[in-house]
Amino acid sequence: MKLTKDFYTRDTLIVAKELLGKVLVFGDYKVRIKETEAYIGSIDKAAHCYNNKVTNRTQVMFLEGGHAYVYLIYGMYYCFNIVTEKSGIGSAVLLRNVDPIGNIAKMFVNRYGIPREIANKYQIKNLTNGPGKLCQAIGINKEVNGLSLLNDRIWIEDDNYTPASTSTGKRINIDYAEEAKDFPWRFYYE
DNA sequence: GCTGCGATTATC
DNA sequence: ATAATCGCAGCG
Numbered sequence: 001m002k003l004t005k006d007f008y009t010r011d012t013l014i015v016a017k018e019l020l021g022k023v024l025v026f027g028d029y030k031v032r033i034k035e036t037e038a039y040i041g042s043i044d045k046a047a048h049c050y051n052n053k054v055t056n057r058t059q060v061m062f063l064e065g066g067h068a069y070v071y072l073i074y075g076m077y078y079c080f081n082i083v084t085e086k087s088g089i090g091s092a093v094l095l096r097n098v099d100p101i102g103n104i105a106k107m108f109v110n111r112y113g114i115p116r117e118i119a120n121k122y123q124i125k126n127l128t129n130g131p132g133k134l135c136q137a138i139g140i141n142k143e144v145n146g147l148s149l150l151n152d153r154i155w156i157e158d159d160n161y162t163p164a165s166t167s168t169g170k171r172i173n174i175d176y177a178e179e180a181k182d183f184p185w186r187f188y189y190e
Numbered sequence: 191g192c193t194g195c196g197a198t199t200a201t202c
Numbered sequence: 203a204t205a206a207t208c209g210c211a212g213c214g
Binding site: 081172 | 199200
């Protein structure tokens with residue numbers, strides 16, 4: 001069943017952990033969430049909205065939980081986030097790794113421009129295992145930014161899958177974030 | 191207006 | 203280890 005507003009408008013760390021195993025649905029694409037990272041603007045130097053800074057880019061992070069926050073990184077790749085907490089609190093959860101479930105054939109075309117049948121082992125392994133890769137695979141771009149996950153274009157659902165065990169660790173590629181770089185705000189399972 | 195820099199990825 | 207590539211924030 002589709003996750004409702006009450007799921008998203010909670011503590012960001014809880015939402016980040018409980019998103020593991022849930023299914024993101026976008027058009028005909030379906031992927032299962034395997035790895036997330038939490039970003040909390042009030043105390044987190046790694047967050048775009050650190051110090052509750054509202055800009056044209058970060059304003060989406062302050063919407064009520066249950067919206068999509070999509071940004072362009074390195075001028076080349078999009079990253080997909082889920083906004084959390086009540087309206088006015090700048091926070092979001094980044095999707096860092098997912099397993100492909102539905103419309104996988106199209107994902108190979110989107111990523112490599114080739115049919116699934118001729119993909120090599122390396123390409124299969126790297127289809128959706130990164131924040132930029134998963135967006136390219138399922139066609140997420142700037143137009144998704146700000147969309148509600150409670151409507152019918154994009155949403156997350158629970159199909160009663162529960163990971164056997166989950167792990168916690170430091171977030172990736174935020175060495176500039178001083179003390180925040182050591183916050184254990186990354187959640188994942190194998 | 192100009193500058194420097196990323197919540198990344200592919201390739202060497 | 204490094205190039206690719208551009209929106210955005212900061213400056214003044």
